[in-house]
Amino acid sequence: SPSNPVINFGAGPAKLPREVLEEVKESLVDYEGTGISVMEMSHRSADYTKINNDTQSALKEILNIPDNYKILFLQGGGTGMFAAVAMNLIGRTGKADYVVTGSWSKKAAQEAEKYGKSTWNRDPEASYLYYCDNETVDGVEFNYIPDSQGVPLVSDMSSNFLSRKFDVSKFGVIIAGAQKNIGPAGITVVIVREDLLDYAMPITPTVFDFKVNAGQNSVNNTPPTFVVHVIQRVFAWIKRQGGLATMEQNALQKSTLLYQEIDNSDGFYQCPVEAGCRSRMNVPFKCKTPELDEQFLKDAKALNMIQLKGHRLVGGIRASIYNAVTINETITLVKFMKEFRHKHSS
Numbered sequence: 519s520p521s522n523p524v525i526n527f528g529a530g531p532a533k534l535p536r537e538v539l540e541e542v543k544e545s546l547v548d549y550e551g552t553g554i555s556v557m558e559m560s561h562r563s564a565d566y567t568k569i570n571n572d573t574q575s576a577l578k579e580i581l582n583i584p585d586n587y588k589i590l591f592l593q594g595g596g597t598g599m600f601a602a603v604a605m606n607l608i609g610r611t612g613k614a615d616y617v618v619t620g621s622w623s624k625k626a627a628q629e630a631e632k633y634g635k636s637t638w639n640r641d642p643e644a645s646y647l648y649y650c651d652n653e654t655v656d657g658v659e660f661n662y663i664p665d666s667q668g669v670p671l672v673s674d675m676s677s678n679f680l681s682r683k684f685d686v687s688k689f690g691v692i693i694a695g696a697q698k699n700i701g702p703a704g705i706t707v708v709i710v711r712e713d714l715l716d717y718a719m720p721i722t723p724t725v726f727d728f729k730v731n732a733g734q735n736s737v738n739n740t741p742p743t744f745v746v747h748v749i750q751r752v753f754a755w756i757k758r759q760g761g762l763a764t765m766e767q768n769a770l771q772k773s774t775l776l777y778q779e780i781d782n783s784d785g786f787y788q789c790p791v792e793a794g795c796r797s798r799m800n801v802p803f804k805c806k807t808p809e810l811d812e813q814f815l816k817d818a819k820a821l822n823m824i825q826l827k828g829h830r831l832v833g834g835i836r837a838s839i840y841n842a843v844t845i846n847e848t849i850t851l852v853k854f855m856k857e858f859r860h861k862h863s864s
């Protein structure tokens with residue numbers, strides 16, 4: 519009924535913590551008594567410099583990022599960073615290795631082809647080994663960090679960033695678009711090891727040059743100041759919840775609830791992903807028939823459970839359960855799945 523609270527299972531831009539949205543409502547009009555909105559302030563002002571630095575410090579603390587890494591806030595989205603990664607790194611040896619596990623790593627590999635040779639065969643001479651930690655469309659997630667055998671490891675963590683602890687020191691570069699777990703669209707967080715800042719191709723646009731942006735503390739040109747402010751509040755929210763340990767526990771619990779219902783449905787629901795590499799963030803599944811998928815989405819929407827439609831490339835249903843989606847919201851979906859199954863399995 520319309521009285522049910524809306525539950526947003528969108529894959530991105532995705533649900534943000536309600537608390538954070540309430541907080542930023544205020545700074546939208548008047549940032550901490552300055553009389554201006556955070557989106558109206560100079561990116562070179564003392565106020566924004568503090569927001570920029572504090573946001574980086576919070577991330578450094580949450581992820582335990584070593585001192586020999588730079589944190590960048592860049593524009594251009596995940597897609598922009600597909601190009602940026604190649605342009606900044608592939609010049610080291612002229613080639614790079616891409617592990618293709620789904621549609622986003624495939625796109626990244628195709629983009630890299632423009633700037634050098636991208637291969638899939640674990641070349642020890644590769645400038646870097648690239649993989650996507652969580653394939654948002656396909657629902658495939660790594661549950662370990664691949665061994666790159668000395669080759670700098672690059673990972674796209676756009677859709678599972680800050681959902682668990684991991685050892686940053688194993689990586690050369692990490693990219694993560696904000697619009698899933700950390701804020702509004704408009705920023706991609708880049709974490710880059712300092713020794714990798716020296717290989718940018720001369721054609722690299724300045725806005726994508728990691729070294730220039732590291733040297734300028736991500737204010738070489740105008741950043742989306744409001745977006746960074748929201749990200750700062752999301753980082754503070756994560757810390758209040760108990761940090762990555764809590765995010766990880768919740769992700770495991772929520773995804774397990776969904777996969778259990780799928781696996782115990784006698785084939786009524788099917789998830790195409792093998793159990794060992796199922797995503798804790800994006801759960802794709804199908805009903806027995808496409809007609810039932812349609813009915814499922816319609817009935818869910820009538821109950822205010824929204825943005826459950828599978829990606830246009832794969833169809834079916836996809837429940838995205840990022841950090842801001844609560845355990846109770848997930849339980850509500852699982853209850854609906856059970857009711858729907860009972861109603862339609864005769």
Ligand code: PLP
Nearest residue numbers: 595596597598622654676677695
């Ligand atoms: N990488 C992953 C894992 C994604 O899920 C997405 C978008 O959903 C992208 C990259 C592309 O990000 P953008 O749309 O910001 O270019």
